[in-house]
Amino acid sequence: MTGSRKDDHVRLAVAQHGADGTPAHGTPSDDDHPTYPPSQFDEVHLTHHALAGTDRERVSLRTRCDVFDWRAPLYINAMTGGSTMTGDINRDLGIVARETGLPIATGSMSPYLKDPSTAGTFRGVREHNRDGFVMANVNAHATAEQARRAVGLLEADALQIHLNAVQETVMPEGDRSFGSWPAGIGRIVAGVDVPVIVKEVGFGLSGRTVSTLAGLGVRVADVAGRGGTDFARIENGRRPHADFAYLDGWGLSTPAALLDARGRGLPLLASGGVRHPLDVIRALALGAHAVGVSGGFLATLLHGGVDALVRQITRWLDHLTGLMTLLGATRPGELSECDVLVTGSLREFCTARGIDIPGTQGASR
Numbered sequence: 169m170t171g172s173r174k175d176d177h178v179r180l181a182v183a184q185h186g187a188d189g190t191p192a193h194g195t196p197s198d199d200d201h202p203t204y205p206p207s208q209f210d211e212v213h214l215t216h217h218a219l220a221g222t223d224r225e226r227v228s229l230r231t232r233c234d235v236f237d238w239r240a241p242l243y244i245n246a247m248t249g250g251s252t253m254t255g256d257i258n259r260d261l262g263i264v265a266r267e268t269g270l271p272i273a274t275g276s277m278s279p280y281l282k283d284p285s286t287a288g289t290f291r292g293v294r295e296h297n298r299d300g301f302v303m304a305n306v307n308a309h310a311t312a313e314q315a316r317r318a319v320g321l322l323e324a325d326a327l328q329i330h331l332n333a334v335q336e337t338v339m340p341e342g343d344r345s346f347g348s349w350p351a352g353i354g355r356i357v358a359g360v361d362v363p364v365i366v367k368e369v370g371f372g373l374s375g376r377t378v379s380t381l382a383g384l385g386v387r388v389a390d391v392a393g394r395g396g397t398d399f400a401r402i403e404n405g406r407r408p409h410a411d412f413a414y415l416d417g418w419g420l421s422t423p424a425a426l427l428d429a430r431g432r433g434l435p436l437l438a439s440g441g442v443r444h445p446l447d448v449i450r451a452l453a454l455g456a457h458a459v460g461v462s463g464g465f466l467a468t469l470l471h472g473g474v475d476a477l478v479r480q481i482t483r484w485l486d487h488l489t490g491l492m493t494l495l496g497a498t499r500p501g502e503l504s505e506c507d508v509l510v511t512g513s514l515r516e517f518c519t520a521r522g523i524d525i526p527g528t529q530g531a532s533r
């Protein structure tokens with residue numbers, strides 16, 4: 169990963185999102201009422217029960233599993249580092265993480281592993297956020313020694329390993345060998361002293377993949393599904409003839425991946441195409457412990473600066489508390505007991521995959 173390629177990714181990814189962080193075709197309309205692009209999240213319905221609500225002061229956003237204890241079920245997911253511009257972004261995101269208390273991941277640290285002079289473009293996330301939960305990020309080809317260096321640079325609390333075979337396939341200069349990834353992940357898990365989280369980059373982790381990861385000693389899986397930043401489209405745009413256009417729509421959407429991957433032995437994180445606080449609630453109701461946002465938050469930061477992103481996240485946290493109050497969930501884990509209905513193509517997906525469809529087993533809340 170070179171610095172200029174990362175700068176391209178930032179530019180092209182932000183072009184997929186609106187100024188307020190919504191995906192591009194979801195920018196505010198004339199009457200300033202934002203509209204959102206369709207998403208499989210829209211096929212996850214939380215049945216309204218008018219007497220289900222609780223008292224706002226009883227609601228806590230805190231979310232925990234054996235790997236983390238976060239004040240809210242929201243995090244800033246992996247994006248940048250390696251170039252001057254993305255170093256500035258990491259510094260700003262570190263400040264946002266400090267101001268909002270959200271966990272944060274840097275982008276892939278391959279540039280640092282190849283060229284230690286880029287260390288400062290990643291360190292900002294920790295230097296401006298001394299007490300926050302920080303995740304380092306490497307690819308599955310990293311050696312255990314490289315993974316330790318990445319963790320050490322950030323004094324990281326956890327290590328993300330990203331799986332991006334689709335992106336590499338479409339990327340003109342991409343990697344073409346993925347066969348060693350499972351063994352490589354196992355070596356990294358054995359060689360670092362922080363928990364390892366494995367994530368996709370927008371094409372989703374299936375249940376089968378999550379089972380394999382559990383067997384490799386990975387502690388958490390971030391399904392990072394389709395529906396938001398689209399790296400097949402970004403890389404295809406960098407090809408002379410954009411000849412991979414037919415891959416549009418490849419992968420599992422975030423709600424589909426959650427439904428496929430739950431019950432496979434790992435705590436799940438959800439990211440990819442999360443448009444607003446209701447999508448966060450939907451992902452939590454489908455079993456995620458916390459929900460990550462990348463491109464949308466980056467667009468807000470680049471259009472409005474640190475203050476705008478702090479305001480957006482503060483508003484999201486306020487809305488999450490409000491929605492949980494409405495739904496009668498006093499903590500995020502209780503949302504999985506909500507009366508969820510799955511319809512449309514997501515329901516068809518569940519049927520075809522033999523997945524129990526939420527809402528058909530007589531949920532009670």
Ligand SMILES: Cc1cc2nc3c(=O)[nH]c(=O)nc-3n(C[C@H](O)[C@H](O)[C@H](O)COP(=O)(O)O)c2cc1C
Nearest residue numbers: 181246247275276330369396397440441461462463
């Ligand atoms: C500009 C940009 C750069 C990214 N770089 C990385 C990366 O280096 N490592 C990684 O694991 N994911 C990376 N991602 C993927 C995100 O972490 C996330 O999985 C994906 O964008 C889907 O989330 P979103 O729809 O909220 O953007 C990047 C995303 C963006 C927008």
